[in-house]
Amino acid sequence: MAKVLVVDDEAIITLQLEERLTRFGYKVVGMAASGEDAITKARELKPDLVLMDIVMPGTINGIAAAKVVHEELDIPVIFITSYADDKIIEAAKRVHPYGYIVKPFNELELKAAMELAIYRKLTENHELVKRKKKKMQSLSQDGHGREAGEESEDLIEPESKAILLDNFYQGILLLLYTIPSKFEPLYKNLIEEGIKKGDRILYAYSRSTIHKSFLKEIQQEQIITHRIKKNELDYLLRTLEKNWDQATISDKTGCWRFLVDFSETEEFDDILAIKKYILTKKKSGFPVLGILAVNIENLQSEQINKLSKGITKVIVSTGDETSISIAHKSYPLESLSVVPQAVVEEIVRKSLEPLVLSILDKPLSGYDIVHEIHNRHNVLIPQSRIYGILYELEQAGILEVKTSGKSKLYSPTATGKLYIAQKLNEFKFTFQHIFGGTTSESESISS
Helix, strand or coil: CCCCEEEECCCCHHHHHHHHHHHCCCEECCEEEEHHHHHHHHHHCCCCCCEEECCCCCCCCCHCCCCCCCCHHCCCEEEEEEECHHHHHHHHCCCCCCCEEEEECCHHHHHHHHHHHHHHHHHHHHHHHHHHHHHHHCCCCCCCEEECCCCCCCCCCCCCCCCCCCCCCEEEEEEEEEEEEHHHHHHHHHHHHHHHCEEEEEEEEECCHHHHHHHHHHHCCCEEECCCCCCCCCHHHHHHHHHHCCCCCCCCCEEEEEEEECCCCCHHHHHHHHHHHHHHHCCCCCCCEEEEEEECCCHHHHHHHHCCCCCCCCEEECCCCCCEEECHHCCCCCCCCCCCHHHHHHHHHHHHHHHHHHHHHCCCCCHHHHHHHHHHHHHCCHHHHHHHHHHHHCCCCCEEEECCCEEEEEEHHHHHHHHHHHHHCCCCCCCHHCCCCCCCCCCCCCC
């Protein structure tokens, strides 16, 4: 259970946050109403995460307090504030927050921001451990006589969590990755799921310590392990055939689960042969499901297409923070390409702009726009993206900003109204051209 320190000078806010965080499964270990108090309690309580207001009474604001908490204590901070003007955001960025939420916020935003912040911190700790391990392995021999390259038995891995959808493990899943160790928690979850259901499990790996957590099940032969060695992939195929071809309907097991992780891909034809065998067994009615995981760093596009052919669930992980899930309804794809992030950002921006413009028929805050888009189109857009578009429109003289309480309200200028009408008309006919059909003058962009 993660420990959280809540910092806000409004008592009603801290009470609401405590109630929500408790419901989420977090433990609120303390509350503070000023920057000074936040630093003192963070030093004393050592929370896993701090939710920090920015503008508070006292000589130290939330940004200055976050700087101390992050640099001295290495504790992640998420800002929760009513202020979202450019100067405050720029100042906040300099202290490296793990999130920035603008009040009023909803529970989904809060929960998602906290989960991502904690996961990011765990990942950073994990990477730090890996770097230290590599540094140790760079020595030819350590003080205990361990040869370079041997795994340290006492290496402590950080706890990781995976959020899985219903029926995630049903059928056969192809996982294409570039960072093997990132998916260890997912593999462990698959094995645990199989154990709970009484399934038999075959786990084949190149490098892993997961099997050490299931020594009892391995001894009882509920889990069969196979170490994949270079130039010996044909042995894995024989292991599969030996266990599955001998299995009969009278077996007590309800299903055979497999987890095969090819961190080395030099024997590509053997990988295809193993995939073909698994799909053939599945097609024949054999009760099998699981994950084929492949490192795609050294594979060509033609090889990736061969790997994915015939498999209707695919996840492509291109880095620490980027995963693409391809559902069976949209698969197989004609092609799969990886493009620069800047291109994606531009596409997203151009797709969002008409939605934002179509809503600006009255003064609204960025928060209101986010929720209006969600209500109309059932899509949750990060507020930072919306504020980016609003800022550009404001700088171009399309929007004017008025302050109402703690909120900034955006509304079109006289010139902006003409611009918006023209743009929406352009968008309408562009989408009509893309999707076909005809568009009437009275049809709105939302339709």
